[in-house]
Amino acid sequence: MASCLSEELACSICLSLFTEPVVLLCGHSFCRECISKFLFNQPQCPTCRGPAQAQDLRSSHVLKTLVEKAKETTKQKLEYRLDKERAEFLCLEHDEKLKLFCITDQQLICVICRDSHKHDRHQFKPVSEASALVKTELQNLISKISTDTEALHTLVSRQEQLISKTKERSAELQTLVSSEFKKMYAFLRKKEKDLQDKVKNDEEEALQKMNQNLNNIQEAKAENKKITDTLTQILKMTDTEPLLKMWSEDGEAKAAKASFQPKNNKFRVEEPELHLGPYESHLQMFVWKEMIQVLPNSTQSTNTFTEQHYWEVYVGVQSDWELGLPDTYLKNGSGQFQVLASGRSTSLEVKTKPQKVGLYLNCLKKELSFYNADTMELMHTATFSSSLPVCVHFSLGKRRHNPLVIYKY
Numbered sequence: 392m393a394s395c396l397s398e399e400l401a402c403s404i405c406l407s408l409f410t411e412p413v414v415l416l417c418g419h420s421f422c423r424e425c426i427s428k429f430l431f432n433q434p435q436c437p438t439c440r441g442p443a444q445a446q447d448l449r450s451s452h453v454l455k456t457l458v459e460k461a462k463e464t465t466k467q468k469l470e471y472r473l474d475k476e477r478a479e480f481l482c483l484e485h486d487e488k489l490k491l492f493c494i495t496d497q498q499l500i501c502v503i504c505r506d507s508h509k510h511d512r513h514q515f516k517p518v519s520e521a522s523a524l525v526k527t528e529l530q531n532l533i534s535k536i537s538t539d540t541e542a543l544h545t546l547v548s549r550q551e552q553l554i555s556k557t558k559e560r561s562a563e564l565q566t567l568v569s570s571e572f573k574k575m576y577a578f579l580r581k582k583e584k585d586l587q588d589k590v591k592n593d594e595e596e597a598l599q600k601m602n603q604n605l606n607n608i609q610e611a612k613a614e615n616k617k618i619t620d621t622l623t624q625i626l627k628m629t630d631t632e633p634l635l636k637m638w639s640e641d642g643e644a645k646a647a648k649a650s651f652q653p654k655n656n657k658f659r660v661e662e663p664e665l666h667l668g669p670y671e672s673h674l675q676m677f678v679w680k681e682m683i684q685v686l687p688n689s690t691q692s693t694n695t696f697t698e699q700h701y702w703e704v705y706v707g708v709q710s711d712w713e714l715g716l717p718d719t720y721l722k723n724g725s726g727q728f729q730v731l732a733s734g735r736s737t738s739l740e741v742k743t744k745p746q747k748v749g750l751y752l753n754c755l756k757k758e759l760s761f762y763n764a765d766t767m768e769l770m771h772t773a774t775f776s777s778s779l780p781v782c783v784h785f786s787l788g789k790r791r792h793n794p795l796v797i798y799k800y
Contacts, residue, residue: 403419411424412458413451427445492520496513500515618647702752702797706748706787721739730771
């Protein structure tokens with residue numbers, strides 16, 4: 392029962408009796424210092440994973456009282472056991488005081504025990520000397536534990552610092568990604584508007600021409616209808632004399648006849664074509680090229696490098712090339728891919744031979760990564776030991792099928 396109570400009064404983080412017990416909103420209790428450190432890295436309860444904040448901590452006076460009582464009970468039990476041991480500090484077999492300590496068996500014995508066959512050829516020490524040896528051993532053990540604890544404390548501090556730095560780095564990268572995508576979104580929205588405005592303007596110009604042509608055709612059609620109506624009315628006349636008179640003299644019929652001229656050969660159907668030029672068939676490619684020019688890499692083109700850079704090298708069907716740094720590079724020798732770094736060679740299994748190879752140089756981490764630029768699949772990441780700045784090494788071998796083409800971003 393006492394053991395169960397002690398477990399209930401133990402902090403699940405340090406596994407010891409509560410020190411300044413506090414309770415979270417979810418009802419779980421911990422030492423104030425233990426949970427404060429935990430919440431600094433993870434804002435949640437270690438037991439139920441419910442949300443928790445440092446400001447949610449509330450002192451538990453009930454637990455504090457129970458812990459103090461448990462400690463008092465433990466203290467009383469220890470004192471009782473010591474008293475009992477003092478009372479029983481006699482050899483159970485010979486009823487003599489235990490004045491000696493058997494080094495061999497690591498137990499207290501009396502003088503009679505020393506001379507018994509059981510302890511024949513054993514080593515003995517007086518209780519006082521043995522006690523001093525045990526204390527020395529305990530002190531050494533405590534010293535080792537203390538040293539180990541200090542080392543663990545250093546590791547904890549370093550790990551906490553790295554956790555904090557990782558969070559900061561993550562926030563920086565997220566900000567960078569958001570910033571760069573905002574630039575791309577802004578460019579794409581403007582390009583979209585420009586192209587849509589072009590289509591709309593072309594549409595308006597085309598419609599203006601077609602509507603004007605339509606109006607002209609309809610006017611000609613109306614003139615023909617007017618003449619047709621006049622002639623139709625004359626045809627309806629039943630008297631021949633008035634009909635012939637109107638036709639022969641300067642009447643409506645003669646005027647209508649004189650005014651008619653075929654008009655269909657004067658007009659044609661306007662068929663203006665709306666198009667976007669190369670954007671229509673290769674919109675993504677041309678917009679991407681423009682975006683690369685509008686949002687260039689901040690680093691200048693140079694022969695030596697100290698920051699982060701990315702290139703793509705067109706290798707095509709070439710089967711003999713080396714790409715990378717002078718001492719760290721990817722090599723293709725007759726279809727066999729190898730990475731040479733720090734004097735070591737690593738063979739790569741490449742399922743699809745790349746037409747373009749991407750190289751990402753991270754001078755801060757001293758890493759060089761190789762990609763299949765056609766699919767952006769990572770082929771390998773190597774660590775280089777060259778001091779900064781570094782130079783690049785691009786070679787397509789002696790038997791070239793194509794010139795060396797490099798794209799720098």
